[in-house]
Amino acid sequence: xxxxxxxxxxxxxxxxxxxxxxxxxxxxxxxxxxxxxxxxxxxxxxxxxxxxxxxxxxxxxxxxxxxxxxxxxxxxxxxxxxxxxxxxxxxxxxxxxxxxxxxxxxxxxxxxxxxxxxxxxxxxxxxxxxxxxxxxxxxxxxxxxxxxxxxxxxxxxxxxxxxxxxxxxxxxxxxxxxxxxxxxxxxxxxxxxxxxxxxxxxxxxxxxxxxxxxxxxxxxxxxxxxxxxxxxxxxxxxxxxxxxxxxxxxxxxxxxxxxxxxxxxxxxxxxxxxxxxxxxxxxxxxxxxxxxxxxxxxxxxxxxxxxxxxx
Amino acid sequence: xxxxxxxxxxxxxxxxxxxxxxxxxxxxxxxxxxxxxxxxxxxxxxxxxxxxxxxxxxxxxxxxxxxxxxxxxxxxxxxxxxxxxxxxxxxxxxxxxxxxxxxxxxxxxxxxxxxxxxxxxxxxxxxxxxxxxxxxxxxxxxxxxxxxxxxxxxxxxxxxxxxxxxxxxxxxxxxxxxxxxxxxxxxxxxxxxxxxxxxxxxxxxxxxxxxxxxxxxxxxxxxxxxxxxxxxxxxxxxxxxxxxxxxxxxxxxxxxxxxxxxxxxxxxxxxxxxxxxxxxxxxxxxxxx
Amino acid sequence: xxxxxxxxxxxxxxxxxxxxxxxxxxxxxxxxxxxxxxxxxxxxxxxxxxxxxxxxxxxxxxxxxxxxxxxxxxxxxxxxxxxxxxxxxxxxxxxxxxxxxxxxxxxxxxxxxxxxxxxxxxxxxxxxxxxxxxxxxxxxxxxxxxxxxxxxxxxxxxxxxxxxxxxxxxxxxxxxxxxxxxxxxxxxxxxxxxxxxxxxxxxxxxxxxxxxxxxxxxxxxxxxxxxxxxxxxxxxxxxxxxxxxxxxxxxxxxxxxxxxxxxxxxxxxxxxxxxxxxxxxxxxxxxxxxxxxxxxxxxxxxxxxxxxxxxxxxxxxxxxxxxxxxxxxxxxxxxxxxxxxxxxxxxxxxxxxxxxxxxxxxxxxxxxxxxxxxxxxxxxxxxxxxxxxxxxxx
Numbered sequence: 002x003x004x005x006x007x008x009x010x011x012x013x014x015x016x017x018x019x020x021x022x023x024x025x026x027x028x029x030x031x032x033x034x035x036x037x038x039x040x041x042x043x044x045x046x047x048x049x050x051x052x053x054x055x056x057x058x059x060x061x062x063x064x065x066x067x068x069x070x071x072x073x074x075x076x077x078x079x080x081x082x083x084x085x086x087x088x089x090x091x092x093x094x095x096x097x098x099x100x101x102x103x104x105x106x107x108x109x110x111x112x113x114x115x116x117x118x119x120x121x122x123x124x125x126x127x128x129x130x131x132x133x134x135x136x137x138x139x140x141x142x143x144x145x146x147x148x149x150x151x152x153x154x155x156x157x158x159x160x161x162x163x164x165x166x167x168x169x170x171x172x173x174x175x176x177x178x179x180x181x182x183x184x185x186x187x188x189x190x191x192x193x194x195x196x197x198x199x200x201x202x203x204x205x206x207x208x209x210x211x212x213x214x215x216x217x218x219x220x221x222x223x224x225x226x227x228x229x230x231x232x233x234x235x236x237x238x239x240x241x242x243x244x245x246x247x248x249x250x251x252x253x254x255x256x257x258x259x260x261x262x263x264x265x266x267x268x269x270x271x272x273x274x275x276x277x278x279x280x281x282x283x284x285x286x287x288x289x290x291x292x293x294x295x296x297x298x299x300x301x302x303x304x305x306x307x308x309x310x311x312x
Numbered sequence: 313x314x315x316x317x318x319x320x321x322x323x324x325x326x327x328x329x330x331x332x333x334x335x336x337x338x339x340x341x342x343x344x345x346x347x348x349x350x351x352x353x354x355x356x357x358x359x360x361x362x363x364x365x366x367x368x369x370x371x372x373x374x375x376x377x378x379x380x381x382x383x384x385x386x387x388x389x390x391x392x393x394x395x396x397x398x399x400x401x402x403x404x405x406x407x408x409x410x411x412x413x414x415x416x417x418x419x420x421x422x423x424x425x426x427x428x429x430x431x432x433x434x435x436x437x438x439x440x441x442x443x444x445x446x447x448x449x450x451x452x453x454x455x456x457x458x459x460x461x462x463x464x465x466x467x468x469x470x471x472x473x474x475x476x477x478x479x480x481x482x483x484x485x486x487x488x489x490x491x492x493x494x495x496x497x498x499x500x501x502x503x504x505x506x507x508x509x510x511x512x513x514x515x516x517x518x519x520x521x522x523x524x525x526x527x528x529x530x531x532x533x534x535x536x537x538x539x540x541x542x543x544x545x546x547x548x549x550x551x552x553x554x555x556x557x558x559x560x561x562x563x564x565x566x567x568x569x570x571x572x573x574x575x576x577x578x579x580x581x582x583x584x585x586x587x588x589x590x591x592x593x594x595x596x597x598x599x600x601x
Numbered sequence: 602x603x604x605x606x607x608x609x610x611x612x613x614x615x616x617x618x619x620x621x622x623x624x625x626x627x628x629x630x631x632x633x634x635x636x637x638x639x640x641x642x643x644x645x646x647x648x649x650x651x652x653x654x655x656x657x658x659x660x661x662x663x664x665x666x667x668x669x670x671x672x673x674x675x676x677x678x679x680x681x682x683x684x685x686x687x688x689x690x691x692x693x694x695x696x697x698x699x700x701x702x703x704x705x706x707x708x709x710x711x712x713x714x715x716x717x718x719x720x721x722x723x724x725x726x727x728x729x730x731x732x733x734x735x736x737x738x739x740x741x742x743x744x745x746x747x748x749x750x751x752x753x754x755x756x757x758x759x760x761x762x763x764x765x766x767x768x769x770x771x772x773x774x775x776x777x778x779x780x781x782x783x784x785x786x787x788x789x790x791x792x793x794x795x796x797x798x799x800x801x802x803x804x805x806x807x808x809x810x811x812x813x814x815x816x817x818x819x820x821x822x823x824x825x826x827x828x829x830x831x832x833x834x835x836x837x838x839x840x841x842x843x844x845x846x847x848x849x850x851x852x853x854x855x856x857x858x859x860x861x862x863x864x865x866x867x868x869x870x871x872x873x874x875x876x877x878x879x880x881x882x883x884x885x886x887x888x889x890x891x892x893x894x895x896x897x898x899x900x901x902x903x904x905x906x907x908x909x910x911x912x913x914x915x916x917x918x919x920x921x922x923x924x925x926x927x928x929x930x931x932x933x934x935x936x937x938x939x940x941x942x943x944x945x946x947x948x949x950x951x952x953x954x955x956x957x958x959x960x961x962x963x964x965x966x967x968x969x970x971x972x973x974x975x976x977x978x979x980x981x982x983x984x985x986x987x988x989x990x991x992x993x994x995x
Contacts, residue, residue: 026700115539130807134785215689219718221718272426
């Protein structure tokens with residue numbers, strides 16, 4: 002598919018999805034919201050980490066920051082502005098931090114980014130307690146379900162469009178170069194530092210904006226709930242299972258993962274985590290290419306089968 | 313004077329536990345690039361086994377340690393065989409092993425934690441063992457914490473000695489330095505991998521057993537320790553066993569002193585600031601080769 | 602041939618059943634839905650204080666023939682979900698229960714945060730909720746007509762503590778509290794009460810959740826030698842503070858740790874060391890015959906004791922629901938009005954709400970004595986006399 006076709010497909014899908022609030026029950030809408038949120042998080046994560054092979058656990062930090070922007074702006078800031086501001090704050094933070102830590106790789110980078118979430122959480126707890134005399138804030142007048150849905154839908158669609166744009170741009174090329182051999186990329190004239198910071202910030206923007214958008218659903222915002230590391234882990238999980246170097250993979254993975262988790266949770270109230278874990282292990286062991294490999298197989302069809310046997 | 317001694321002692325005791333957990337994880341990661349994010353869950357199993365042994369069978373927790381170590385070693389070998397062996401063998405590159413083992417680790421985390429919730433319920437459990445204060449040099453410390461420290465350091469030093477002076481230890485270190493080179497000189501990775509993995513989990517189990525003497529246990533207790541272990545490994549340098557030991561102590565001391573000199577609330581900030589600082593100065597950790 | 606006969610008989614049988622069925626018709630079960638933490642950080646509290654009560658209550662009611670809905674008895678069917686200690690899952694679960702499944706009644710989740718999240722939904726869909734594990738002024742300030750807080754609010758409990766200190770002639774207090782809404786509100790309540798009673802707070806320090814070592818802080822406080830030491834703490838910190846105070850030999854005349862002292866595991870872990878430790882409680886089996894019956898039933902069913910604070914509130918909330926439904930049926934608006942305007946009989950005494958707050962149950966101070974968490978203040982609610990000063994650590 003050409004880039005233009007993919008973008009058109011994305012816009013069409015988004016348009017179709019925007020009809021859902023009037024067709025679905027609250028619960029089904031909430032489930033769709035979760036699918037969309039994780040799709041957005043996973044795609045934006047993969048935008049940077051998929052190409053460059055970095056393992057970032059900073060999603061929780063960005064998400065939480067966005068959530069707090071909404072909480073702080075609850076009296077007075079319109080919802081849309083808060084969401085935008087949440088994204089920008091996270092992006093700025095990512096740029097600042099990225100400049101300091103993006104030279105690390107592998108497990109080092111992963112641990113540092115995980116630490117960021119904890120760092121920001123503790124910093125905010127301290128600030129709130131010392132200067133605002135409170136821990137946790139109440140969002141007294143949250144927006145209705147429909148604006149929230151549209152905000153998340155818009156953000157996810159934008160994330161996909163951004164990922165598509167990046168993939169076929171010079172930035173995307175540079176990122177893939179960094180992913181395969183950073184030294185070489187540098188000798189070929191790529192300003193690796195700048196490109197990494199740009200991509201990292203871009204990916205952080207969506208995580209922050211999504212955090213700002215979703216947090217209003219919880220009425221009460223406190224550091225422990227919004228800086229939940231599980232959000233970061235789940236994003237990484239979904240993106241990697243889907244195939245982090247693709248765009249469709251994380252989307253499909255987010256959909257399947259959210260639906261599967263919910264189905265298991267409702268059907269097997271005591272066992273579902275065990276089942277999920279078991280499925281995950283089996284998936285990784287016997288379908289190592291992730292869901293993306295399944296998608297490729299379906300797409301290429303006969304050609305794939307022939308290629309496999311020829312090789 | 314007694315006050316400083318107590319502060320240092322507290323830091324070292326906490327650090328000893330961190331070091332023990334980190335060493336186990338470091339073995340798995342340094343050797344096989346297995347990112348076992350479920351490491352802490354096996355710590356939790358060790359804690360529960362000890363609690364069961366003490367409250368149901370009436371066994372002294374210290375005497376039970378070898379049993380716990382053995383049980384988790386066997387479990388570790390089984391887990392490696394079922395879950396990780398395939399990844400290590402079939403992955404085309406080291407980053408791929410890391411990525412896939414991370415995902416499998418998540419699966420294990422869900423599985424083991426949920427099994428614990430089912431078996432023992434979510435309630436907090438606890439028992440008291442050697443909860444008597446001891447006075448050393450004017451400082452008052454709990455006997456059980458001292459015991460934990462002694463065992464943690466002992467186990468760590470034992471491991472280091474094994475690595476340095478036994479033939480198997482040398483083989484393991486060789487594999488950590490260069491997997492291909494080790495195989496070329498005839499080291500059988502098929503035997504050593506599961507052994508080392510099992511050893512790593514055994515150490516986690518022992519750490520959990522020791523912790524159960526002081527703290528309450530619950531099915532979710534393992535995750536924070538996994539995180540701390542990762543931090544310690546990174547701080548000390550991946551693949552460096554000595555680095556994990558010293559890194560653990562360092563983290564413990566930073567926490568203890570940080571809490572005292574700054575507000576309690578800033579403790580975590582300080583720990584992470586130190587981590588970031590270290591990595592900025594020495595990107596591969598303090599003791600990496 | 603045989604098949605046709607069989608078919609004919611089957612059809613006749615079905616017709617007969619269809620005709621006669623209305624005569625024997627029973628209304629379907631009353632569906633009561635809830636999401637609660639079975640896994641994750643909230644589960645330790647939820648599985649001691651709340652869910653065991655929910656399940657035991659529905660079993661007891663069904664054994665009696667069902668829930669009395671304005672005279673007609675109907676069986677209870679619980680629709681329960683695990684919320685995984687995750688806010689989004691809590692919200693989504695209740696949207697399902699109230700919006701899609703349209704259950705008849707709901708029971709609340711565990712914890713102040715989760716209850717905050719469910720409150721707007723409860724109001725939107727019109728389901729009353731009686732919460733035994735949510736506390737704080739901020740909740741009540743939301744003025745949500747469908748929300749009822751069963752626990753005594755911070756100012757009530759802290760005033761009781763202050764009154765006890767005055768009665769025993771304590772002059773100074775040192776306070777530590779957890780960096781959480783709970784800790785902050787309790788501290789605000791305590792500070793106000795102590796200032797009013799002219800008891801001097803000689804040290805106040807807060808600490809982050811998950812702290813692993815408080816010995817330096819405790820050492821500092823020990824040196825200052827307060828009459829009373831009050832920790833507004835959560836279970837992990839409560840356990841830590843107890844152990845570390847014993848280690849350094851810090852034994853003030855009054856030793857109080859807020860949450861966690863009421864849990865049976867506190868006594869199980871510390872044994873004789875727990876003697877004399879005070880904390881947030883409300884009842885014990887000696888409070889009355891009703892509480893004894895509840896206690897025994899709980900132990901028989903779950904092989905574990907209920908906690909001595911909020912477990913009883915959870916049970917009381919269920920009793921109120923039962924009494925309310927008997928009067929108002931399943932018309933949830935009428936039920937809400939009944940709950941808001943009536944006085945109810947519960948195992949912890951009469952209970953009445955004003956603006957969503959339980960204004961009947963007094964604040965109390967409890968203390969571990971010989972393996973039971975006795976209520977020691979105020980005198981009219983006490984099950985035993987207080988030990989003051991606290992005996993030395995055993």
